[in-house]
Amino acid sequence: MQTVDPDRLATWRAFLEAHRGLIDRLTRELDEERDLSLSWYDVMVNLQEQGGRLRMSELAHRIVLSPSGLSRLVDRMGEAGLVVREPDAYDRRGTWVVLTDAGWARLRDAAPVHIRGVAEHFAAHLSEDEAALLRSVLRRISDGLDRPDERAP
């Protein structure tokens, strides 16, 4: 049977703890200071990066959410006036999610809080070399998950 040596197990636990702590903190700061959830913020950032519009399926892929999960998320954000749905004129199975003016405004308002949080709670603790190494290790891990010899689906 496989094992994990104690140092690497401790590293795994430190990874989980840091992630949990960071997400909790960023979530709380954004909620308290801008009354916005990290999921909503994430949707808006992804839309913004594509000029303000994305297909449902593409957006779901980017934020790593199930199609049904996104459908409901877009419902809620739509009720709040931050996005609207638009049918695709060429492939009528498809639907676009479009950031409204209110959505753009809300994103501009919230971004400084989130960016400050990432700077303060994450980036500030990394030297340039450490950031580079961390990035390389993390990418190796992500790439490994996609490789078929690593017990793929």
Added chain:
Amino acid sequence: MQTVDPDRLATWRAFLEAHRGLIDRLTRELDEERDLSLSWYDVMVNLQEQGGRLRMSELAHRIVLSPSGLSRLVDRMGEAGLVVREPDAYDRRGTWVVLTDAGWARLRDAAPVHIRGVAEHFAAHLSEDEAALLRSVLRRISDGLDRPDERAP
């Protein structure tokens, strides 16, 4: 306004992506091979480490779950026969969660799958030096979240 330099932002995104990928994979393998969720596994591991019993409040703290969330989780695991509640004889406000024989058996059955996953998808990608550095960086981040000068609650 604060900013995050592009390299550190890329590191932050790599961190989120790796975490998401790892959790998804470990969750799926445990579910498919042993029909068990990571939360249930986590509860049982924590109980095991304390000899099979913990107070509700202490367990909630360890797995980082709200008291109400744990109460319901223990309900569901109780229905499945993996744990039972026991009143505390000395402080009658308190309740113990106790791993049943079936719970121990279920944990023994599932552990190899989880350990294999951590070894294969995480630990295998880290040299000893990288593990040490990663651990130190991650702890620095977690510790930072607790320091009062870092925008604490």
Added chain:
DNA sequence: TAAGATTGATACATCAATCTTG
């Protein structure tokens, strides 16, 4: 038939309110 999206049933999380005991 498959792709894109939504809906129904269900699982699981939180906060606020509540109950019991210290």
Added chain:
DNA sequence: CAAGATTGATGTATCAATCTTA
């Protein structure tokens, strides 16, 4: 009153089934 735990209302995720269009 405070601490430990549970319950009620609600938010948000998933899978399976379904609907429309390609």
